[in-house]
Amino acid sequence: MKLSVWTYEGPPHVGAIRVATGMEKVHLVLHAPQGDTYADLLFTMIERRNHRPPVTYTTFQARDLGSDTASLFKSACHDAYNRFKPDLLLVGASCTAELIQDDPGGLAEALDLPVPVVALELPSYQRKENFGADETFFQIVKKLASPQPRTKNISCNLIGPTALGFRHRDDVKELEKVLQNLGIEVNVVAPMGSEPSDIVNLGAAHFNVLMYPETGESACRFLEKSLDQPFTKTVPIGVGALSDFIKEVEGITGLNDLQNRVDSRLPWYSASVDSTYLTGKRVFIFGDGSHVISAARIAREEIGFEVVGMGCFNREMARPVRVAAKSLDIEALITDDYLEVESKIAELAPELILGTQMERHIGKRLGIPCAVISAPVHVQDFPARYSPQMGPEGANVIFDTWVHPLVMGLEEHLLTMFREDFEFSDANGPSHHAAHQPAAAPKDIQPEEALSKGSSLNVIWMTDAEKELRKIPFFVRGKAKRNTERYAVDNGVLEISIDTLYEAKAHYAR
Amino acid sequence: MPKDIPQLGCAKSPVLKERGQHEVFCGLTSIVWLHRKMQDAFFLVIGSRTCAHLLQSAAGVMIFAEPRFATAILEETDLAGMADVHEELDRNVSQLLSRRPDIKRLFLVGSCPSEVIKLDLATVAEKLSEKYFPNVNVINFSGSGIETTFTQGEDACLEAVIRSLPSSERTQLAVLGALPDIVQDQMMRLLNELGLEDIFVLPQINFDDEVSVGPNTHFICVQPFLGASYEEMVRRGAIPISANFPFGAEGTTKWLWAIAERFGVSKAVFDAVVAAPKLRAEQAIESVANDLRGKSVFFFPDSQLEIPLARFLSNECGMELTEVGSPFIHKSLVYADLEDLPSSTQISEGQDVDKQLDRVFDYDPDLTVCGLGLANPLEAKGLSTKWAIELVFSPIHFYEQAADLASLFARPLNRAKLLKVSA
Ligand code: SF4
Numbered sequence: 001m002k003l004s005v006w007t008y009e010g011p012p013h014v015g016a017i018r019v020a021t022g023m024e025k026v027h028l029v030l031h032a033p034q035g036d037t038y039a040d041l042l043f044t045m046i047e048r049r050n051h052r053p054p055v056t057y058t059t060f061q062a063r064d065l066g067s068d069t070a071s072l073f074k075s076a077c078h079d080a081y082n083r084f085k086p087d088l089l090l091v092g093a094s095c096t097a098e099l100i101q102d103d104p105g106g107l108a109e110a111l112d113l114p115v116p117v118v119a120l121e122l123p124s125y126q127r128k129e130n131f132g133a134d135e136t137f138f139q140i141v142k143k144l145a146s147p148q149p150r151t152k153n154i155s156c157n158l159i160g161p162t163a164l165g166f167r168h169r170d171d172v173k174e175l176e177k178v179l180q181n182l183g184i185e186v187n188v189v190a191p192m193g194s195e196p197s198d199i200v201n202l203g204a205a206h207f208n209v210l211m212y213p214e215t216g217e218s219a220c221r222f223l224e225k226s227l228d229q230p231f232t233k234t235v236p237i238g239v240g241a242l243s244d245f246i247k248e249v250e251g252i253t254g255l256n257d258l259q260n261r262v263d264s265r266l267p268w269y270s271a272s273v274d275s276t277y278l279t280g281k282r283v284f285i286f287g288d289g290s291h292v293i294s295a296a297r298i299a300r301e302e303i304g305f306e307v308v309g310m311g312c313f314n315r316e317m318a319r320p321v322r323v324a325a326k327s328l329d330i331e332a333l334i335t336d337d338y339l340e341v342e343s344k345i346a347e348l349a350p351e352l353i354l355g356t357q358m359e360r361h362i363g364k365r366l367g368i369p370c371a372v373i374s375a376p377v378h379v380q381d382f383p384a385r386y387s388p389q390m391g392p393e394g395a396n397v398i399f400d401t402w403v404h405p406l407v408m409g410l411e412e413h414l415l416t417m418f419r420e421d422f423e424f425s426d427a428n429g430p431s432h433h434a435a436h437q438p439a440a441a442p443k444d445i446q447p448e449e450a451l452s453k454g455s456s457l458n459v460i461w462m463t464d465a466e467k468e469l470r471k472i473p474f475f476v477r478g479k480a481k482r483n484t485e486r487y488a489v490d491n492g493v494l495e496i497s498i499d500t501l502y503e504a505k506a507h508y509a510r
Numbered sequence: 511m512p513k514d515i516p517q518l519g520c521a522k523s524p525v526l527k528e529r530g531q532h533e534v535f536c537g538l539t540s541i542v543w544l545h546r547k548m549q550d551a552f553f554l555v556i557g558s559r560t561c562a563h564l565l566q567s568a569a570g571v572m573i574f575a576e577p578r579f580a581t582a583i584l585e586e587t588d589l590a591g592m593a594d595v596h597e598e599l600d601r602n603v604s605q606l607l608s609r610r611p612d613i614k615r616l617f618l619v620g621s622c623p624s625e626v627i628k629l630d631l632a633t634v635a636e637k638l639s640e641k642y643f644p645n646v647n648v649i650n651f652s653g654s655g656i657e658t659t660f661t662q663g664e665d666a667c668l669e670a671v672i673r674s675l676p677s678s679e680r681t682q683l684a685v686l687g688a689l690p691d692i693v694q695d696q697m698m699r700l701l702n703e704l705g706l707e708d709i710f711v712l713p714q715i716n717f718d719d720e721v722s723v724g725p726n727t728h729f730i731c732v733q734p735f736l737g738a739s740y741e742e743m744v745r746r747g748a749i750p751i752s753a754n755f756p757f758g759a760e761g762t763t764k765w766l767w768a769i770a771e772r773f774g775v776s777k778a779v780f781d782a783v784v785a786a787p788k789l790r791a792e793q794a795i796e797s798v799a800n801d802l803r804g805k806s807v808f809f810f811p812d813s814q815l816e817i818p819l820a821r822f823l824s825n826e827c828g829m830e831l832t833e834v835g836s837p838f839i840h841k842s843l844v845y846a847d848l849e850d851l852p853s854s855t856q857i858s859e860g861q862d863v864d865k866q867l868d869r870v871f872d873y874d875p876d877l878t879v880c881g882l883g884l885a886n887p888l889e890a891k892g893l894s895t896k897w898a899i900e901l902v903f904s905p906i907h908f909y910e911q912a913a914d915l916a917s918l919f920a921r922p923l924n925r926a927k928l929l930k931v932s933a
Binding site: 001002003004005006007009010011016034035036037038039040041042044045048049050051052056057058059060062064065076079083094095096122124125126128272314318337466 | 525530531533534535537538539561562563564577579581582583585599602605625638648654655657749844864881883886889890929
């Protein structure tokens with residue numbers, strides 16, 4: 001039993017719905033009680049889809065339990081087939097139906113429908129949403145994909161995008177452009193946008209591009225083994241990763257000199273002098289494993305931040321995330337408990353969080369700016385404008401998005417110089433988006449309090465020193481506080497005075 | 511003005527009963543507003559990751575800093591042996607209570623999984639109540655989707671609260687149903703002005719508020735979905751007051767008058783108290799109703815507020831009713847409102863969502879009231895919609911909110927008129 005307030009992932013059947021909803025001519029019959037239909041709103045409200053997800057929920061009730069939930073499932077299946085006439089039927093059980101063990105697969109098989117049926121095993125009490133998506137797509141591929149003659153020109157499939165995915169819609173478009181520039185055709189994009197006949201045809205491609213390991217890796221591994229299709233391992237988010245991705249493509253296809261065919265503005269924007277102020281900004285990174293690994297590389301190598309902490313919520317990606325963290329001399333935080341993430345962030349007091357909607361929430365409370373890099377998604381993660389993460393345009397978008405919450409170059413100094421001027425009060429924050437500032441944080445938890453009172457270490461701030469601390473601009477105050485406390489502890493100082501503050505400043509001066 | 515005076519009375523009209531796929535939340539959803547209402551209470555759902563995800567999706571991650579609810583997520587290991595679950599629950603509760611010493615009431619909320627594995631939360635609650643006496647009172651109820659829809663969670667919660675109330679002979683008025691604070695204050699002012707002093711409201715804001723029930727307790731519901739709470743009050747000997755629900759000027763007046771009559775308040779006093787706010791409400795509605803008059807409306811079943819709201823829209827705003835669907839119809843509660851509906855209205859109970867979607871397209875109403883899962887797909891097909899869940903979260907009861915309530919329905923229609931780009 002695990003106590004949970006907010007969760008990073010839904011149950012595995014939500015992953016199955018993401019796959020089904022992304023596809024065409026597929027219908028999912030889910031053995032589930034009525035409350036589970038809430039999943040529809042994720043797609044119709046958060047993603048603003050204009051269709052209901054292709055899901056029939058059996059919505060059994062307590063009174064059905066005593067009698068016959070199995071026949072309820074059969075009639076729901078039958079009706080759903082007749083009404084929607086899909087080319088492929090998926091059947092599965094949500095957490096409650098898993099307990100009553102009606103065997104949806106067997107029941108659907110017995111109906112002898114004229115279309116292929118895939119029975120999904122979605123262990124709700126062990127696994128989560130990403131697993132559900134990965135497993136569902138893998139089962140569909142396993143059922144339908146078959147050897148096909150390869151296309152005449154070099155081609156690939158884009159594997160992994162689903163409904164409700166973080167920027168999947170735009171990443172697909174961006175990668176299609178990149179591949180076109182490289183002279184490679186796109187055979188099939190799946191699951192999102194594909195129909196069962198496209199899955200049959202996956203085998204015509206020369207290789208697969210694994211866009212999202214979270215949702216497409218099992219399918220890619222299967223295709224590699226059974227259809228002899230190699231797949232790319234680098235997720236092309238960021239300039240460096242994009243270049244590595246293209247190297248992989250060169251290796252697989254035997255094409256060469258592809259590198260110069262893509263171009264991002266990120267390197268010049270990072271090199272230009274206004275970006276000097278980004279140097280060494282301390283960032284904390286959290287999200288799904290793939291996005292975190294990409295973000296850490298960009299943060300470190302392409303923007304010049306210092307990564308002070310990173311981690312992921314999906315245990316499946318723990319290993320590569322640990323490896324990536326180790327290369328930065330930090331230890332990865334692998335957890336799906338947002339309270340743990342919150343206390344880690346409070347402890348590290350970074351200047352910027354790169355996280356999920358959950359961390360945005362945490363950042364608001366602690367008064368730390370946050371840019372979103374990963375699912376779980378929120379309605380804001382489906383912007384009207386083109387906003388990919390992958391490819392050259394993705395790198396541009398990332399540069400803008402991450403830099404936006406920070407105080408801009410010269411402004412940082414102006415704020416420090418004039419901080420006694422009431423018009424430069426902390427509460428105003430960066431001039432370009434005052435509305436996002438911590439002064440607007442929920443009143444029950446004051447960021448000021450969180451930062452300047454209640455030290456986690458055993459030291460006391462004397463009144464003068466605390467006043468002095470408040471004079472430091474809010475965007476570096478957390479760091480100053482933390483460094484001073486650590487300095488005090490290291491030097492056996494129990495009460496922090498103004499002198500301690502400046503001694504610590506001198507000590508940590510870069 | 512309506513063209514011809516419609517015939518009223520739906521209480522005896524045939525109800526279309528449906529038993530297909532439902533597209534409604536489960537009772538756990540009620541926790542989203544109940545936990546804000548009871549400030550010393552914590553709601554611990556014993557359920558699955560799905561339950562946690564439902565609560566999160568319904569609440570919206572961004573709304574609350576530290577909500578007073580959580581889910582104890584059952585895992586594979588818990589399902590292996592029952593002894594384990596009780597210990598685990600004990601451990602989680604003590605962890606929770608030590609982190610939140612401000613909690614005086616702990617609700618253990620059952621879910622589909624906990625019901626199916628027959629976890630006896632009543633016994634657990636009893637034991638925990640003994641263990642934490644007198645600091646924390648532990649009560650259980652079920653918000654499971656196999657037994658409750660949406661607002662029935664509040665009903666089940668109140669029913670459990672009523673069951674645990676002490677008995678008394680006091681002559682008093684009980685008002686059942688959670689209201690936003692500002693609305694509750696308005697209601698109390700009106701009742702006080704009518705000369706009623708001994709009043710309590712369930713759910714209580716604080717557990718320390720002393721509340722009891724008995725044969726001299728007269729009670730009235732402020733929400734139509736409190737069927738089980740109603741029954742439990744009757745079982746405890748309390749005497750129901752029946753009326754229309756207090757939506758709009760007319761609904762509010764009839765609701766208040768039913769109470770006034772029961773407590774022997776004279777018509778003169780009553781009129782003096784309600785005259786001004788009633789007139790204000792009527793005038794305010796009038797200015798909004800222009801946009802609604804003659805427009806047709808279709809209700810998908812959602813919160814059980816459908817019948818009283820349909821009465822308001824039809825009788826006070828001049829809308830035409832097509833189908834009014836409700837997940838359940840507690841006739842003892844909504845009788846008065848049913849009686850006031852035009853008898854041509856198609857009333858439906860339960861749901862078979864695909865068939866109902868076919869019907870809504872046949873009716874092609876000007877406005878469709880539906881759940882969040884259906885709203886955008888219907889908009890995309892050219893129907894104007896109003897999300898039903900907003901009606902549960904917004905202040906809509908009594909005189910001062912009457913025009914706001916009408917506006918909630920007028921807004922989507924006005925917006926559709928405003929936009930000159932087609933989607
Ligand atoms: S319907 Fe049942 S399983 Fe689903 S969220 Fe509600 S209580 Fe949990």
